[in-house]
Amino acid sequence: MNLFSFVECAERTQSQKALFDLLVSCTSEEGFTEVAYGALTFPEPLRLPGCPPPLVAMKVPPEWWRRYLERKYYTLDPVVRRTPMFAGPFLWDELAKEHRLQACEQRVLREAREAGLKNGVSVPLFGPSGRISVISFASRFDDADPQRNVKHLNALAWQFHTAFAEIARPSDSGSNRVSLSEREKDCLRWVAEGKSSWEIGKILNVSENTVNFHMKNAIRKLGTANRTHGLVKAIRLGLIEFAEPALATPMVA
Incomplete structure (x- = not known):
């Protein structure tokens, strides 16, 4: 599973x-x-x-x-x-x-x-x-x-x-108002695939520092402790789905 x-x-x-x-x-x-x-x-x-x-x-x-x-x-x-x-x-x-x-x-x-x-x-x-x-x-x-x-x-x-x-402690409905940018979602989707910041940077054609910047923003918006926790919360809030186009993107050599 x-x-x-x-x-x-x-x-x-x-x-x-x-x-x-x-x-x-x-x-x-x-x-x-x-x-x-x-x-x-x-x-x-x-x-x-x-x-x-x-x-x-x-x-x-x-x-x-x-x-x-x-x-x-x-x-x-x-x-x-x-x-x-x-x-x-x-x-x-x-x-x-x-x-x-x-x-x-x-x-x-x-x-x-x-x-x-x-x-x-x-x-x-x-x-x-x-x-x-x-x-x-x-x-x-x-x-x-x-x-x-x-x-x-x-x-x-x-x-x-x-x-x-x-x-x-059921979450209040206000937590559903979290908004992530498309780039932040892309980074989290690749985290779900087990990719490091360096690998995500190669895939998205951006620097590793840029990936880390987007990841920190996503973690802050979601109010989570780290990128894994952020991924979990984003999935639970319906911000990220499994069958996204980004997941089919080939890795850049």
Whole structure:
């Protein structure tokens, strides 16, 4: 399921549990069957039953779920502790290699892997007033490749996070008055295709700085945290559609 299809399904969902189940179903198609969503720096008002703060929703093997709660691993989990240090998605293996984790943090990661949570990747989600959330994905398979899937998982995480917030606190109709220029829409459409600013510049025959200028304007107008969040909101507001002519434009060499 691509991002646009996920958006269509999410827009018809009014239950946070159904929305979370949709996310799990979508990521499972890529081998990432285990998913956890947490609100780290604020009391999220909507939580699935049995989820203590900072967890909001979680789908993992039952044995690991019980151990995680009984031993209060959410107070030791290095993903929970260290998410605020990252500006974008990070792999659990990199977290263990690049940071001096405490023995208790290493234990949580080791036991999680033994319980079937392998090749983990987490996506920090930043909001207004210092709000930080995180969505983590893991696989039961040794050969899953989080690096190959990280861009798609990042986009799905932001889409889920945005949709979840709308269920909890419905947006006012004034948000629909956002207006983007055609060039800003073009840039966002190519972001949906996974293109970098340099690649978008080549496609649109403009400089990389010009692309970044349009992207910053779009992000500001949409009131979002980054280009992925901006893309998600633009799609939800109907400002960008999947079958646009720009998406068929050949890349300039």
